[in-house]
Amino acid sequence: MKAKVLYLITMVCVLAAGCAQETKMIDTRNDEGKAVMALDYRDFDLAASKMVQSMLGSGALKKADGGRYVVATGRIVNDTTQRIDTDQLMVKIETEILNSGQAVMTSAIGSGSDELLHETRELRDSEEFDPNTVAKRQTLIAPELTISGKIFQRNISYDRNTQQIEYYFQLKLSDVKSGLRFWQDETLIGKRGSNRSVSWQ
């Protein structure tokens, strides 16, 4: 009896292991996976690539005196039904702006700010720190340009079984002093699929 039970348990385990979905790494360089209704990394890659090429190609970051602009990242509004960390888009864009050699990003202010920059300045009166190693007053550089934007979606009923989801990525680059907008662009990613697919995750 015991042997039979053991045999059964072993068989169930073997069969269950055979049915389990194998975990595979995604080939993010040449992903041939199907498109999904929600936004995935390929959509952010596409949007970032188009935005960067548009921004650099426009010459908006070319400073007249040949120097580099100081750019701060402003608010990027997520107006989709998905929980998106907008850094998924902005880090790629900020990286390319930095590497282009035409501008530097600031961590002193904006959505990409680093709290430690301000906390370390509060150490000026501390007796524990060498005052010569603490940042002096008026040493932070103010941004000259800001990038802000929005990601939003529209859900449209295409037919009885199909829905259409349009994702809009909008970015704008503005001059802080004058308030003038130097560049802006929009990338649309449209998806059509089953009504049963959900785009809110």
Add this chain to the structure above:
Amino acid sequence: MKKLEFVLIALIVFSSGCQKQNDSRIHVREGVASDTLGSNIVTRPVTHAFSALIGEGIEVTNAVTRMSDAGFLELYVNGNNTSYGTKRFRYRVEWLDKDGLIIETKTSVWLPMSAMGKSPFSIKAVAPRKQAVDFRMDTRKWE
């Protein structure tokens, strides 16, 4: 019999003579333009089937690079979709420095492209680094 041949040839010559030559910059698509002897309700399915049979598709005619005012290399790829159907594909441009080495950028990703049947298309890409002096481009089917 010879009369019939003469009439047919004359018809072809006259009908092609009546066909207006459009400005090459303006593409009047099949179904919008007037029917011709080579493209009408009778011949169209045959020509479309033949096109599919011989596997007509995307052909690149030229690739031009130039330096933008901002100092970045710009690439313009011009081509034609020789088939009758819309061709959707993906392309990826990678940028090379003066030593022919690849420059890693976040912009070198597969981007979608669509070219309508029997139409020209153009792709523009901008190198995000000033070190880029050359490029290589790859294509793949739109899954």
